[in-house]
Amino acid sequence: MQNNGTLYGTLYIVATPIGNLGDMVPRAIEILQKVDIIAAEDTRHSGNLLQHFCINTPTTAYHDHSDDARTQSLLERLASGQSIALISDAGTPLISDPGYRLVHEARSLGIRVEPIPGACAVITALCASGLPSDRFSFEGFLPAKNTNREQVLAAVKEDPRTLVFYESPHRILASLESVITILGGDRYIVLARELTKTFETFIAGSAQEVLDTLNTDANQKRGEMVLMIKGFETVKIREISQDVERILLLLCEELPLKKAAALAAKITGLKKNALYQLGLELTQPNH
Structure with a gap:
């Protein structure tokens, strides 16, 4: 591409390792060696890698x-013909990292933008989680404030896709508590931490079980984390027997629906959220 007779340079978006330096791809090294300058999120942090x-x-x-x-x-x-490599502290740039403005403006000017693929924490965690990966939604970091965090979770409460969040060690407990409050303590989640590093760990179970694990083992609260939440499952009324319906209706006569569903879950072994949704169906005026 030319600009008044001058060849534009190329903007390279270069992925770097998220932990294990052995994951650095040869092409990334080649590009970082040949460009005129490297735009780094933190030059001191990237200095060790380089x-x-x-x-x-x-x-x-x-x-x-x-x-x-x-x-x-x-x-x-770039317009003068120099080439630039954009890197973040770890992983693929622009995935919850800076760079969007630069890429957007470069493309609007007709400057070539070339991605150099490599490590990405979202994909690394998801592929080993055992959660459905045919459809998923990456939501970035949950808000720091409790009210904002719960609003975000409420907005995706009934999303059937696997939900993926980044999380930091000092906020993970509060985030899990919000998941329990909004999505329910029985929602299945997987927490991946220290990906590709020596103490890489995947903790799976209900939100309450994972929170209990972190509360009893301080080591599990260390390192950068990826929190993955199983998508919402629509209640299948036909799969629930008439006996279960009868139990739930009897409990609803004496208790609020939320408490009735929780008690029915203990009696029948079924999911509390499923029974709550069933209760809504059964107690509608025209049912």
């Missing part, structure tokens, strides 16, 4: 707080 692979390319900081002037400076370099 030193390990003997990459001496100059670096410049580019992150969420970079202003328009920094974006414009990089675009001017």
Whole structure:
């Protein structure tokens, strides 16, 4: 692509390891060695990676707080024919990392944007979770404030897709408590931590079981995490026997629906959420 007779450079989006340096792909090393400059989320953090692979390319900081002037400076370099590699602290850039503005503006100017694939925590965690992966929704980080976090979870409560969130060690307990409050303690989840590192761990079970595990083992609260939640399952009324319906209706005569469903779940061994939905169906005026 030319700009007034000058060839544009290329903006490379380069994935880097999320933990194990052995996951660095050869093409990524080649690109980082040959570009004119590397735009890194944190130049000090990336310095260790570059030193390990003997990459001496100059670096410049580019992150969420970079202003328009920094974006414009990089675009001017590309327009003058220089090539730039964009990297984040770990994994694939732009996946809950900075870079969107630069890529968007580069494309709008006709500058070539070339992805160099590699590690991505979302996919790494999901493929080993055992949860359905044919349809999933990546939701980034849950909000830090309790009210906002619960609003986000309420909005996806009945989403049938597997839900994937990033989470940090100092917020994981609060997030799991919010999952229990909004989605129910019996919702099946998988928590992946320290992916590709020495203490990589997958903890699976109900939200309440996973929370209990973290509360009893402080080591499980360390490291960056990926929280995966099984999608909402629609109640299949026909699969529930008339005896279960009778039990639930009798309990509803004496208790609020939420408590009746919880007690019916203990009696029958069925899911509390399923029985709650059934109760809504059975107690409708026209039922």
